[in-house]
Amino acid sequence: MKKFYSVILSAAMCFSMSANAAIIAVFGNNSNLSVTSFLTANGHTVTNFGSAAPTAAQLAGVNAVIALRADGNDAVRDFVLAGGLLITEWSAAEWTLDIANLLNADGGTNSFIGSNTPVTLTAAGLALNLGMGLPNPYSDGPRTEFQWTLSNIGAGVDILATIPGNTPAIIGGQSGSGYTLINSLDWADSFPESASASGTWLLNALNLVRSEPNPVPAPATLVLLLIGLVGITAARSNKK
Structure with a gap:
């Protein structure tokens, strides 16, 4: 589970960094x-x-x-x-x-x-x-x-x-x-x-810069999505 959290955090950081580039x-x-x-x-x-x-x-x-x-x-x-x-x-x-x-x-x-x-x-x-x-x-x-x-x-x-x-x-x-x-x-x-x-x-x-050439979710939206994934994974783990 700790490994999964690390992957989620790394992904969020990567999305945040790329969102600032033009x-x-x-x-x-x-x-x-x-x-x-x-x-x-x-x-x-x-x-x-x-x-x-x-x-x-x-x-x-x-x-x-x-x-x-x-x-x-x-x-x-x-x-x-x-x-x-x-x-x-x-x-x-x-x-x-x-x-x-x-x-x-x-x-x-x-x-x-x-x-x-x-x-x-x-x-x-x-x-x-x-x-x-x-x-x-x-x-x-x-x-x-x-x-x-x-x-x-x-x-x-x-x-x-x-x-x-x-x-x-x-x-x-x-x-x-x-x-x-x-x-x-x-x-x-x-x-x-x-x-x-x-x-x-x-x-x-x-x-x-106001828009991305290939729109991606804003960093805050991505973080919420990733938190949701963590919650779903945790819930499934508790059921086992």
Whole structure:
């Protein structure tokens, strides 16, 4: 019986760990390999599609797409509207906001804001746990040095972080059944494969993944199911 309990506990732990991992598509033109390696080392399954946005077939089974200063395509837009998570870096905001129109806001142009610019997470950003493991404000050398400006932020869009002058730097909101997270900073510049503030922010952002490609019971449901199995087994053992 003790052996059976051990098996149940091990199974519950495995399900809990796998539920936190995401299947991610990365594309664009900035530190693709480093971002991919970093996320893989942190338990995610990642495919780097290079500079070209992935097709609908390539997005099958994917939870999240990361656009590194590159334009997406209809497949990426449809992926988000159908329930996927899109995370952008720097100028990828332009396509996302002004062409795909995934959020009620506009992109702008490049702006030099200075190396190590502090980024302050708002109450809305903290509520999404984007600040886990980070000071508030946080800064990250060359990865908080340039911004793709944002404007005309309208209804349904949350300002999740600002830079000095109360200027919006990270915004997000619902896009159809999915979620779009715009980080207008150059957070992937010289992206390190080891720990960094931008890396921690990215891992936090991936917790916004809302669905699994092949749905599985939530960890709590699994635990209840396993407890039930233990009870049934114990009852049968007592009858013998």
